[in-house]
Amino acid sequence: MSTPAGDQKVVRLYPPSYDIRVETTAIPQIEHPDDAIVKIKLAGLCGSDLHTYRGTESVTTHFICGHEFVGHVVALGASFHAGVTGRPTLYSTLQIGDKVVSPFTVSCGECHFCRIGFTSRCEESRLFGTAVTAGGQAQYVRVPRAGGTLYRLSDISAGAAGQEHLGKEAIAKLADSSLLLLCDILPTGVFAAFQALNHPKTLPMTTSLPYPLSSSATNVASDISALHAQDTVVTVAVVGLGPVGLCACVSLIEMLVSRGLQFRVVAIDPTESRRAKMAAIYSKISDKQDQFAVATIEEGKAIVKKWTNGIGCNAVLEVVGNNSALALSYELVRPFGCINSVGVHGEPQVPYKGRELYDKNVSMDFGRCPVRAMFPMALDILLKRQDVFGAVGGDASLVEKIVSIDEAKESYDLFDKGKCGKVLFDPWV
């Protein structure tokens, strides 16, 4: 149980901004009994890497970039040795050689937030690819609290009852480029869609029961009868078609179809190339033209108005992270609708007046996806939609290309300028 000695190649960002260097540095070693060392197979370049790249996060020291990686465990700390008890299951079962993916943040698996599934607010949460925690754009990465953080792909039981064909063997066949989507963008999209469909404001449509009977713990009598089909069409707008927005759309449609719900989904983005990719992806998963539309902002408003007789959407997935997107979300949502925001927001005060929120009975969810807790659901969708998530390159893929880590500087530059889509780094070629 030891990490190779010697040096490795890594991608570093130097302050204050735009200064990416591929350098050689020492391979990380176990520093704490809960650590694992992972040998990286592929690392992702993510839209949120651009925040630090552009200097908006006030970087003061260089660090190893990247918060998306898939690889194999090559070393484990003492906590993983036989005989250690009282730790989360993965501390006793994680083994050298296991294939793993990691959420973009550390989650200990042991604090209150980890135990209840809200893993992105782990009391020891740290973001990979920052000055505090070295990232995965490297040949090796040290993973703190690895028993809570890493998700083991070698021996898990994916697939719900009746879906065993989505189990171990199917997972073993998944390409690394596809697995890498589990680190951040796919679970975040799944989280947005899941929050929308499971929000109490949406439950009347998904359960065919009127509020408050639609909420699970209601057990009082009611004089209101079950809903008619005309009332249960779930209408959702997705605002923002970057990689997470695309994942949100695909996940949402998959959930709506698999639950047998009637729906209308409109996917909105002002950028033509993003809309084109969304349309190409949709053409892979359905030929029904009446339940899905790709739209500019103005087109989106008109479509929602037409579909809903002017009352608005049940839910709006906000996958941008600025006040324009929030303002548009308010405009699109219906009274008693919900805005599910997974966008990373900045300092401005949100653009809502209290009276507006009261008058429309708006509900809102903000915040970071608890990736570790969403892994099983995201893996399920990854397996079901390999037609979308298995592709590399082409009009309808989320991943544009896999390049050598030596091309990191150029890739950051092109990605920053919108001249290329999602790029993955292979650190061994």
Next chain:
Amino acid sequence: MSTPAGDQKVVRLYPPSYDIRVETTAIPQIEHPDDAIVKIKLAGLCGSDLHTYRGTESVTTHFICGHEFVGHVVALGASFHAGVTGRPTLYSTLQIGDKVVSPFTVSCGECHFCRIGFTSRCEESRLFGTAVTAGGQAQYVRVPRAGGTLYRLSDISAGAAGQEHLGKEAIAKLADSSLLLLCDILPTGVFAAFQALNHPKTLPMTTSLPYPLSSSATNVASDISALHAQDTVVTVAVVGLGPVGLCACVSLIEMLVSRGLQFRVVAIDPTESRRAKMAAIYSKISDKQDQFAVATIEEGKAIVKKWTNGIGCNAVLEVVGNNSALALSYELVRPFGCINSVGVHGEPQVPYKGRELYDKNVSMDFGRCPVRAMFPMALDILLKRQDVFGAVGGDASLVEKIVSIDEAKESYDLFDKGKCGKVLFDPWV
């Protein structure tokens, strides 16, 4: 089927503000086939009547005040005649002589929002006691869309399975002063509490399942096990102990106890007399001192910190309706907690930065209670907690006194100045 001819006594507000007059005017008559005329037994003076009283709603014409009333049906429009079909049940079953309560807003019972239970955003919603719709501080009131709006107390089956003792006979024994609480304040408190306990962010605590398994429609495998008791203590802060806040506290505790949940509730208000009333009410319903506290704002912050090891509450019920209360709610709520706001907010932008909401994964619900849909649940709680809701006068009652409608001017004045609690008007003495 006809309304008495002649005149009645009413309470009118004259613009621009503070000008309450008890006057004589014609008894209202059926104007539309969906109308009912209700002979008022008792009418309430509510905190939100003070908005118009103080002139903040820009009143330009006099009108009959009041949006809380209980009474009997004395006339019905043609829609209620035998043989009319295709209308909500109450249009065929509502009869002359029925005892009824009304939500504070009209709900047609037929539009999409009424059908799905979000009755406070009925497409024909109108607030009683405004220039648009004459209110209930009178001897008679015309109720538009009465088949959707009125809730019939004469022949309903309250009480869930196993609780038939809370049925028809128990309802018949309820005092009018108690039934009047159903018009607004009790359902609004119930709504706040119900939203908090049924929010996806609270469900891990109430179901003992980790997120996302805690949400109902999840059917994928998970490697996370059921929660331990230490993780499932539901911690709630109630901000604001006006009449609705008191109702929210009592309803919340009733729900927590009846579901067998572990909990800690802190009830916060800066006003000493309100805290004293809350403490007196709590002493009627429980002698357990470890699960409930009444507190000033600073005491409340300290209690939440102590109870939760500094992480904050699962839910905050915001029952005030201003930015100070919203700011306090953010401070008290934990990461992945929810703020359930039933306060009526004004024009200011809400005091939250996008980054704060993201960083704490905050969820929020805003808006007006769908009273018509909440009636069965509110009636259930009203019956169970007659020790609180049945009282008139005394330290622990929600209703301070019942006075003649002739005393309306003086009552508005005292209520506005905080010199008296909730007053009900009897229009027949």
